[in-house]
Amino acid sequence: MMFYCRQMEYKHRHLTVLLQNENGPCPLLAVANALALKGAIVIPAPSSSQPLIPVVTVEDLIKEYFSHQRALRPDDENAQYVIDSAVRQLPELAKGLVVNPKFDRIDHFEPTEELSTFDASRIRLVHGLTLDPQESELRDEIGQNSYNVMLVKTTDPSSVPKFFEWMEQFPTQLSYHGLIDLTHHVREDEIAVLFRNNHFAVVTKVHGVLYTLVTDVGVVQAKPSAPWESLVDLTGESSVFRDSHFAQAPPSPAAIAAAANSRPPPLRPIVDGIPVSECAEAAASGGECAAPHSHHDDDEDMPTPPRRNSQLVRRDNGDREVVQLNREDEGINSSNRNARRKSQAQEGDGIAREYSAADGNFSNGTSNNNTQPAPQAAASSSGGQKASDDRCCSVM
Numbered sequence: 001m002m003f004y005c006r007q008m009e010y011k012h013r014h015l016t017v018l019l020q021n022e023n024g025p026c027p028l029l030a031v032a033n034a035l036a037l038k039g040a041i042v043i044p045a046p047s048s049s050q051p052l053i054p055v056v057t058v059e060d061l062i063k064e065y066f067s068h069q070r071a072l073r074p075d076d077e078n079a080q081y082v083i084d085s086a087v088r089q090l091p092e093l094a095k096g097l098v099v100n101p102k103f104d105r106i107d108h109f110e111p112t113e114e115l116s117t118f119d120a121s122r123i124r125l126v127h128g129l130t131l132d133p134q135e136s137e138l139r140d141e142i143g144q145n146s147y148n149v150m151l152v153k154t155t156d157p158s159s160v161p162k163f164f165e166w167m168e169q170f171p172t173q174l175s176y177h178g179l180i181d182l183t184h185h186v187r188e189d190e191i192a193v194l195f196r197n198n199h200f201a202v203v204t205k206v207h208g209v210l211y212t213l214v215t216d217v218g219v220v221q222a223k224p225s226a227p228w229e230s231l232v233d234l235t236g237e238s239s240v241f242r243d244s245h246f247a248q249a250p251p252s253p254a255a256i257a258a259a260a261n262s263r264p265p266p267l268r269p270i271v272d273g274i275p276v277s278e279c280a281e282a283a284a285s286g287g288e289c290a291a292p293h294s295h296h297d298d299d300e301d302m303p304t305p306p307r308r309n310s311q312l313v314r315r316d317n318g319d320r321e322v323v324q325l326n327r328e329d330e331g332i333n334s335s336n337r338n339a340r341r342k343s344q345a346q347e348g349d350g351i352a353r354e355y356s357a358a359d360g361n362f363s364n365g366t367s368n369n370n371t372q373p374a375p376q377a378a379a380s381s382s383g384g385q386k387a388s389d390d391r392c393c394s395v396m
Helices: 026-038 055-072 077-093 113-121 136-142 147-153 161-169 176-185 217-222 253-261 276-284 334-343
Strands: 002-010 013-019 124-127 192-196 199-206 209-213 228-230 311-316 320-325 353-355 362-364
Touching: 002 055, 013 026, 026 055, 026 077, 026 113, 026 192, 026 199, 055 077, 055 113, 077 113, 113 124, 124 176, 136 161, 147 161, 176 209
Parallel strands: 124 192
Antiparallel strands: 002 013, 192 199, 199 209, 209 228, 311 320, 353 362
């Protein structure tokens, strides 16, 4: 039996972790990866001559760790017994492991010799099958029974209806209250092994969020820069992948290529209903930049919004006022403007100024021929260029 592996970084250390094929020996893999993350063992990096790690190499690394632990506690008979039991059970971990959770705590399992490997490795085995204290009927139905005992009872659902309904609600062996308990009781930066959905996975908590180590070969190939996946809900719909520093992992090259092919064209700023780039091209070629025709143009009842800078005021000699309108405003509410201009007529030097809606100019109502009509367009403050010449290429 051989393991695929991957390189990653954890707490500023470069290390190798094992990956799992379909139906692989996840208990042994989880223990080895947990010890590697804790720095207790060093899994050799793959090479071109040996890209896979033999299972016997993994077992030898764990046995060497157990021998070191035995040497540290030569007078502790209980520790010696646990380590000896773990060494005996180590080959069985490559075949699988039967565990029997209890419903009161995340780290409560029916004690068996198979669990001695976790005890000797100083790795906590946890689960998410705890009960909500408010579910009194369910708790009474379960009593002190373990998970496996209750599973046997479900062969007759009528005998344990509450538990049967509960199992139907949480088919992946993780309850709502179990997720809350895991988030609360897994310690910050702790490396533990989570039993869920008949699978064993390394779990840790960083900044209050649970993460599981990604070891599935298919997921690793799709997410090569994401060794961690958050555990924040029961279905995985809200989970996110994180890099070795628990930051958001960069997208894969395939995802980048797909996003580039589906990227919409960039938005262009619009002035007077015309894209700025088209307006600039028209101005450069000597053409005019005109706004597209609107279906409201011929509707007399449709109010026309006022234009900024549509009225330009110029004072002559301090004693009279000449008011002009831009050409595009000549047809907008001309009757209202005519009445307003007439009402603003002033008596200065005996000249009565009247506004003609026909040509948009002021004319003198007296025989004084020295008064000149107002110019047709206002000059810009920068020189002789008309203000309307660059209107389409500037943001109003």
